[in-house]
Structures are given as structure tokens and as C-alpha cells.
Amino acid sequence: MLDLQRLEANAKPLVTVDLVGLYRDVAADLAPLTIDQGYEFSFEPNVERALTQGDPASLARAITNLIQNAIEHAGNQGTIVARVERKGVIEICDDGPGIPEAERERVFDRTPLPLCTMRRSATDISHPIKSYFD
Numbered sequence: 001m002l003d004l005q006r007l008e009a010n011a012k013p014l015v016t017v018d019l020v021g022l023y024r025d026v027a028a029d030l031a032p033l034t035i036d037q038g039y040e041f042s043f044e045p046n047v048e049r050a051l052t053q054g055d056p057a058s059l060a061r062a063i064t065n066l067i068q069n070a071i072e073h074a075g076n077q078g079t080i081v082a083r084v085e086r087k088g089v090i091e092i093c094d095d096g097p098g099i100p101e102a103e104r105e106r107v108f109d110r111t112p113l114p115l116c117t118m119r120r121s122a123t124d125i126s127h128p129i130k131s132y133f134d
Contacts, residue, residue: 019050
């Protein structure tokens with residue numbers, strides 16, 4: 001939530017960003033940590049390019065947070081797969097327990113969930129990241 005508040009307070013001009021290239025760079029940076037934590041890790045873009053408007057540093061931070069959440073909450077075993085789909089949809093799929101069903105509607109609320117109830121979705125949460133920046 002603090003990142004969202006910083007984004008709103010320090011809005012930067014949006015530039016064209018290739019999410020595939022950005023995601024590939026972040027995944028490559030985090031691959032050693034992911035593997036060291038006991039996971040198989042892969043980056044599987046299903047498109048060659050996915051152009052969007054955004055702040056590259058903020059987008060990289062959001063992608064980093066998603067991968068780190070998977071690392072932290074997937075139980076130190078199994079597979080973490082990072083994907084980019086059409087229209088700028090990014091996915092992180094893992095074998096973790098997921099977000100409890102009763103809490104799923106609140107995932108994108110600006111009111112943070114209590115830390116003890118946060119869990120990473122085993123079925124992944126996919127949405128066009130661009131929609132936040134529009």
C-alpha cells in the first residue's frame with residue numbers, strides 16, 4: 001500500500017514500456033533467489049512484446065513484489081512460472097495454498113489485509129497491470 005501512496009504522490013510521466021523485456025529482466029534478477037529457496041522457476045512469455053504506458057521503475061517494483069510473494073508464500077517447493085499474456089496481462093503461477101476464498105474480493109482494495117491472512121493465490125491473480133496506471 002505504501003508503494004501505491006508513493007505513486008500517487010510522486011506521479012512520473014508515463015513512457016512506453018515493453019512488459020516482456022521488463023519482466024524478463026526482473027525474472028532473471030530474481031531467478032537465483034527463487035531457485036535457492038527450493039523452487040523450479042521459469043519465465044514463459046506467450047507474446048513477443050507487450051507494450052504499455054507506465055513508469056518502468058514502478059512496474060519493475062510491482063513485478064518484483066509478485067515474484068517475492070510467490071517465493072515467500074508457496075512453501076519452498078514446487079514451481080513458480082512467470083508469464084506475460086496478450087494485452088499486458090502478467091501472471092505469476094505457483095503451487096502455494098493461495099488466498100483464502102473469503103479474502104479474495106479484498107485483494108485489490110486499498111485497505112490492507114491483516115498480514116496473517118495474506119496468502120499467494122495458487123490459481124494466480126491475473127490482470128492488465130496497465131489498468132492501474134490509466
